[in-house]
Amino acid sequence: MFRVLILLTCLLANAPGLAVEHAIVLNADCPPGFELSSGHCELRSLYQMYPSLQEAGVGGLKTGLPEWRDGFSPEQTDLGRYLFFDPVLSGDGSVSCASCHHPDQGFADGLGQSVGIDDSVLPRSAPTLWNVAFLKSFFWDGRASSLEEQMQGPLYDAHEMGSNPQLLLKTFNGIPAYQQLFAQAFPNDFIDSGSQVRLDHIYAAITAFQVSLISLNSRYDQYAHGYADALSGPEKEGLNIFRSFVARCAECHTPPLFTNQQLAVIGTPEPEGMPFDAGAQVPMEEPSQRGGFKVPSLRNIALTAPYMHSGRFASLREAAAFYTGGRGHAVPKGEELKIHWHIWEPNLTDEELDRLVDFLMTLTDESFKPEQPSRLPSGMRPVHNNVADAGGIIDGASNHE
Amino acid sequence: MNKIAAIAGAVVLLAGGYYLGTANQPEPTVIKVPAAPKAEFASDGAAEVIAASGAFSVRAWETPTSGQVIIVKDGESIQDAVAKAEPGTLIKVMPGTYKETVYIDKDNITLSGVIEQGRYPVMEGEGVRNDAVLYSGNGVTVENLYITHYKGNAIMGQAGNNFIIRNNYIVDTGVYGIFPQLGKNGIVAHNIISGIEDAAIYVGMSDNVDVVYNQVFESVAGIEIENSRAALVEGNYVYNNTGGILAFITPGLPIKTCSDVIIRNNFVVNNNHENFAIPGSLVSNIPSGTGMLIMACDDVVVEQNIVTGNDSVGILFTDFSLATSASVDPDSEPNPNRPKILNNIMQDNGNNPAPLVRAFLATKLETRGPDVADTVGMDDGCILNPERFRTIGLDKYSECAFSDTKNVLTYTLPEPVAPRTEESNMDSGKLAYYGVCAGCHAYNSRMIGPPTQIIQALYMDNPEGIAAYAAKPVKKRDDYPEMPPQGHLDEETRLAAAKFMLKLSK
Numbered sequence: 029m030f031r032v033l034i035l036l037t038c039l040l041a042n043a044p045g046l047a048v049e050h051a052i053v054l055n056a057d058c059p060p061g062f063e064l065s066s067g068h069c070e071l072r073s074l075y076q077m078y079p080s081l082q083e084a085g086v087g088g089l090k091t092g093l094p095e096w097r098d099g100f101s102p103e104q105t106d107l108g109r110y111l112f113f114d115p116v117l118s119g120d121g122s123v124s125c126a127s128c129h130h131p132d133q134g135f136a137d138g139l140g141q142s143v144g145i146d147d148s149v150l151p152r153s154a155p156t157l158w159n160v161a162f163l164k165s166f167f168w169d170g171r172a173s174s175l176e177e178q179m180q181g182p183l184y185d186a187h188e189m190g191s192n193p194q195l196l197l198k199t200f201n202g203i204p205a206y207q208q209l210f211a212q213a214f215p216n217d218f219i220d221s222g223s224q225v226r227l228d229h230i231y232a233a234i235t236a237f238q239v240s241l242i243s244l245n246s247r248y249d250q251y252a253h254g255y256a257d258a259l260s261g262p263e264k265e266g267l268n269i270f271r272s273f274v275a276r277c278a279e280c281h282t283p284p285l286f287t288n289q290q291l292a293v294i295g296t297p298e299p300e301g302m303p304f305d306a307g308a309q310v311p312m313e314e315p316s317q318r319g320g321f322k323v324p325s326l327r328n329i330a331l332t333a334p335y336m337h338s339g340r341f342a343s344l345r346e347a348a349a350f351y352t353g354g355r356g357h358a359v360p361k362g363e364e365l366k367i368h369w370h371i372w373e374p375n376l377t378d379e380e381l382d383r384l385v386d387f388l389m390t391l392t393d394e395s396f397k398p399e400q401p402s403r404l405p406s407g408m409r410p411v412h413n414n415v416a417d418a419g420g421i422i423d424g425a426s427n428h429e
Numbered sequence: 430m431n432k433i434a435a436i437a438g439a440v441v442l443l444a445g446g447y448y449l450g451t452a453n454q455p456e457p458t459v460i461k462v463p464a465a466p467k468a469e470f471a472s473d474g475a476a477e478v479i480a481a482s483g484a485f486s487v488r489a490w491e492t493p494t495s496g497q498v499i500i501v502k503d504g505e506s507i508q509d510a511v512a513k514a515e516p517g518t519l520i521k522v523m524p525g526t527y528k529e530t531v532y533i534d535k536d537n538i539t540l541s542g543v544i545e546q547g548r549y550p551v552m553e554g555e556g557v558r559n560d561a562v563l564y565s566g567n568g569v570t571v572e573n574l575y576i577t578h579y580k581g582n583a584i585m586g587q588a589g590n591n592f593i594i595r596n597n598y599i600v601d602t603g604v605y606g607i608f609p610q611l612g613k614n615g616i617v618a619h620n621i622i623s624g625i626e627d628a629a630i631y632v633g634m635s636d637n638v639d640v641v642y643n644q645v646f647e648s649v650a651g652i653e654i655e656n657s658r659a660a661l662v663e664g665n666y667v668y669n670n671t672g673g674i675l676a677f678i679t680p681g682l683p684i685k686t687c688s689d690v691i692i693r694n695n696f697v698v699n700n701n702h703e704n705f706a707i708p709g710s711l712v713s714n715i716p717s718g719t720g721m722l723i724m725a726c727d728d729v730v731v732e733q734n735i736v737t738g739n740d741s742v743g744i745l746f747t748d749f750s751l752a753t754s755a756s757v758d759p760d761s762e763p764n765p766n767r768p769k770i771l772n773n774i775m776q777d778n779g780n781n782p783a784p785l786v787r788a789f790l791a792t793k794l795e796t797r798g799p800d801v802a803d804t805v806g807m808d809d810g811c812i813l814n815p816e817r818f819r820t821i822g823l824d825k826y827s828e829c830a831f832s833d834t835k836n837v838l839t840y841t842l843p844e845p846v847a848p849r850t851e852e853s854n855m856d857s858g859k860l861a862y863y864g865v866c867a868g869c870h871a872y873n874s875r876m877i878g879p880p881t882q883i884i885q886a887l888y889m890d891n892p893e894g895i896a897a898y899a900a901k902p903v904k905k906r907d908d909y910p911e912m913p914p915q916g917h918l919d920e921e922t923r924l925a926a927a928k929f930m931l932k933l934s935k
């Protein structure tokens with residue numbers, strides 16, 4: 029009888045929509061990397077000591093950061109964390125943000141093409157969320173200019189999370205635990221008892237969590253701050269190849285973020301059988317941007333195989349080798365692309381490619397990785413550890429070259 | 430008659446041989462580091478000039494030195510010296526051959542060749558090494574080197590303010606000769622550069638740079654100022670390149686503007702070299718025979734140059750219509766706004782225009798290239814004495830309201846750019862605490878390491894103890910994992926972080 033009771037309690041606790049025994053209290057501390065200043069979390073980094081030409085946040089080793097988003101409260105950040113992992117945000121409760129942006133997979137998903145609800149295979153790869161606080165444009169084709177705008181893409185796309193604004197509002201205003209948490213996070217908007225959760229609260233909280241994902245403490249960073257022994261001999265060789273004007277990686281993957289945040293047409297191939305992706309040409313309505321994609325940051329790049337917008341390259345070695353394959357060597361017949369001027373024929377040797385990979389591995393830092401909530405305010409179970417099942421998808425485990 | 434000449438010649442040879450014989454035992458070169466600056470040149474005339482201009486000196490700052498000197502001899506490695514060098518070190522490189530890539534990721538390093546009777550320290554890339562000198566530190570000087578046969582650049586800066594690159598001899602090094610990028614306040618002076626398949630001197634995305642008194646030839650582009658502001662290009666000898674002096678915006682770069690470039694007192698002569706640029710590069714579009722090319726760069730002043738014998742066009746102002754190989758960037762403004770052409774000498778240009786220019790001329794019913802062309806037809810430009818020149822597209826130019834730029838002696842700053850650490854709110858202890866330590870330590874809650882409050886109780890008035898422990902931690906507590914060493918932070922920063930940690934109250 030006693031055993032049955034325990035079982036029953038467990039079931040109830042896990043049942044959707046039921047309040048859990050101990051109410052969740054949002055963290056009143058800022059996430060690591062932030063200082064609490066008059067109720068707001070403000071980013072702090074050694075990089076703030078360095079200059080940056082025109083405040084652009086591109087340069088060399090000791091260059092300041094690009095403009096960033098911060099200033100959310102600790103409670104907003106923590107609420108965003110719960111929302112991020114909660115499948116209640118999807119139309120059918122089957123996926124959460126973390127399904128495609130898994131903290132244990134570099135906030136990506138290890139897939140060339142991500143998988144949404146109903147096992148839908150999407151045309152592009154989920155980008156990492158590390159350091160999104162510094163980005164000015166979002167999606168591979170750069171079509172959104174804020175995180176708040178960006179997240180409405182996957183949230184409301186029928187093949188990604190399959191929700192809609194009405195459903196979200198109904199869901200959150202129907203879960204007392206969430207109402208309490210939104211009231212903790214946005215006290216000024218919940219002064220009277222009839223206050224409702226609004227969409228902008230949801231967007232702001234998720235943004236607050238996303239901008240807390242800071243990765244600036246890699247071994248490379250230790251080297252940049254002046255500790256010469258942080259990198260091994262081969263890794264330093266790799267750094268010098270990376271920034272050399274032969275490989276030219278650093279011309280677009282510019283420190284300190286390892287992206288210059290521009291669009292570039294480089295002509296990488298799609299996976300076998302996938303039609304050519306026109307990239308930024310579509311949102312910009314600009315033919316010369318055909319095949320243009322955002323230059324991704326290379327921070328934590330070792331964690332987010334496979335590579336390129338649709339995951340054609342299974343390994344960093346393959347991705348690096350693309351750049352020495354010759355200008356336009358993988359452009360499909362009949363496509364006329366304005367290939368970026370830095371794509372040329374550097375004739376990198378096998379050893380140089382190996383050194384480049386050695387260096388790229390030094391850009392890994394997960395020291396500020398947030399904790400994954402063990403229980404969720406919706407009462408649902410986290411789903412991001414469920415294995416996506418999408419048949420013959422590109423999983424990055426095999427070499428497709 | 431011939432016999433007499435032969436005898437005279439023999440005497441000269443003998444004398445020369447005797448001279449060479451004695452000169453073959455040279456005195457060892459003594460490295461002299463001046464203890465104090467030499468006296469100022471003084472003349473009544475100079476005093477009057479200084480009083481009148483109010484300016485004391487131009488480009489007078491140097492890389493700060495500490496007195497530490499490292500001498501690198503033939504057979505030794507320059508990089509070993511850089512690795513040992515503290516900021517302020519003067520590295521002297523003796524004549525010899527150095528087959529390496531030198532990278533300087535430190536501040537205030539002077540890399541200075543020693544030249545003995547015309548013999549330079551030679552950096553030899555042998556066609557296999559990428560770049561000769563890479564720097565990212567602030568206050569780097571690179572001078573007196575002979576650099577050849579590298580695949581990438583001879584001297585390349587990736588960020589780094591207050592740079593000085595001078596007196597270098599660069600021959601056939603691949604893509605760029607001298608390429609400071611993303612830096613503020615720099616001097617590129619007295620370099621001799623040839624055989625470069627892009628720009629001999631390329632100032633990219635930089636502010637406040639003087640490119641003065643250089644000799645650049647037999648390259649695709651002589652001097653290129655790209656996406657930069659406040660650049661002075663003065664007194665350079667620019668000849669037999671595909672294009673002589675360029676000031677332009679490259680679309681698609683993170684810093685989008687180019688403005689306030691003064692191009693004055695240069696010799697821009699016979700820039701008719703065949704274009705041998707890498708296919709796809711922006712300079713591959715430059716028509717052979719272009720003296721100057723100003724593309725999309727604003728407020729460019731062209732003053733007192735001698736522009737002669739350039740077979741396509743003397744000076745060309747244009748928009749991105751030349752940059753056909755690049756994708757459109759809506760954030761890059763294409764027009765060369767407010768061009769200013771003061772007095773210049775222009776002769777003998779446009780005698781044999783390249784096909785691209787010929788096609789443009791055909792639309793104007795012309796066959797010979799002009800001294801000055803503006804393909805956009807800007808209406809905010811100005812020119813002095815337009816009647817002296819053959820021009821196209823300058824119909825809307827007015828007369829310039831000023832006749833010279835002599836009140837701008839330099840675009841470099843009177844003092845080096847100060848480090849940002851001298852600004853307020855740049856407490857390295859606070860930044861290190863939140864930026865590094867906070868990954869494991871929160872004020873009063875348990876994370877990976879013990880809470881800051883507990884550490885405060887343990888160390889009280891002993892920040893040195895924390896700083897020392899953090900550098901070489903040992904396993905102390907069973908209930909926490911061993912701390913990873915933080916020796917990557919220098920002693921000063923560790924101590925500052927420890928002090929900040931001890932006074933924290935929330």
